[in-house]
Amino acid sequence: MDLTGFRPRYITFDCYGTLTNYQMNDAVTPLVTDRVAPEDLRVFLKDFRAYRIDEVLGAYQPYREVLRHSWQRVCNRWRIPYRHTDVEVITAALASWGPHPDVPEALAALASEYPLVILSNADDDLLAGNVEQLGVDFHRVFTAEQAKAYKPRYQAFDYMLDQLDCGRDEILHVSSHMWYDVIPCHEQRITHKVYVNRGYDPSTPFYEYAETPDLTGVPELLGLTVGAAR
Incomplete structure (x- = not known):
């Protein structure tokens, strides 16, 4: 997937595994x-x-x-x-648990240009400490506790989009989980997706996404330079 020229209204992230080092x-x-x-x-x-x-x-x-x-x-x-x-x-x-080493600088670059959002399979209180360690301010943090549903159930994504009051084609969703995020996004016609391939799941190009081995590739896909936000 070529993201050249695309300016998402929000960049939405899975947290555990994608941003937080899931151990x-x-x-x-x-x-x-x-x-x-x-x-x-x-x-x-x-x-x-x-x-x-x-x-x-x-x-x-x-x-x-x-x-x-x-x-x-x-x-x-x-x-x-x-x-x-x-x-x-x-x-x-x-x-x-804290972030993967590649995450803070990449998030800072993205936060300088876009509102950032988390959609996580977590309870509010469990996630709070993980988010605090990521080093940027998020526009919104949504959890399964709030949505009363976990990904890959569509209810979780619907809740996020309803709360953001935006269309499925207006977000860029970023995740390291094919089964929890990329596949249900594809089936719901969430067009713009990045798969951060940290080795949890095999690449499956059928589901139409851009791919990067770590989070530093996400700013690059959007034409940003990691470190420019310093």
């Missing part, structure tokens, strides 16, 4: 070293991710409950003891 595997691994063999760890982590995906597809529940139910389900599947304290450790870790 779920690092947080989980020490919790299960006494219950999961090293050679099985990769599959265990993959199963935990799958249950988190499944949990956000139903009726809205706070993200703490998404984590708790996902953890219960993966522990049951692996026939290992469930410890509620594990969920508390995971939740505390999530709220502490």
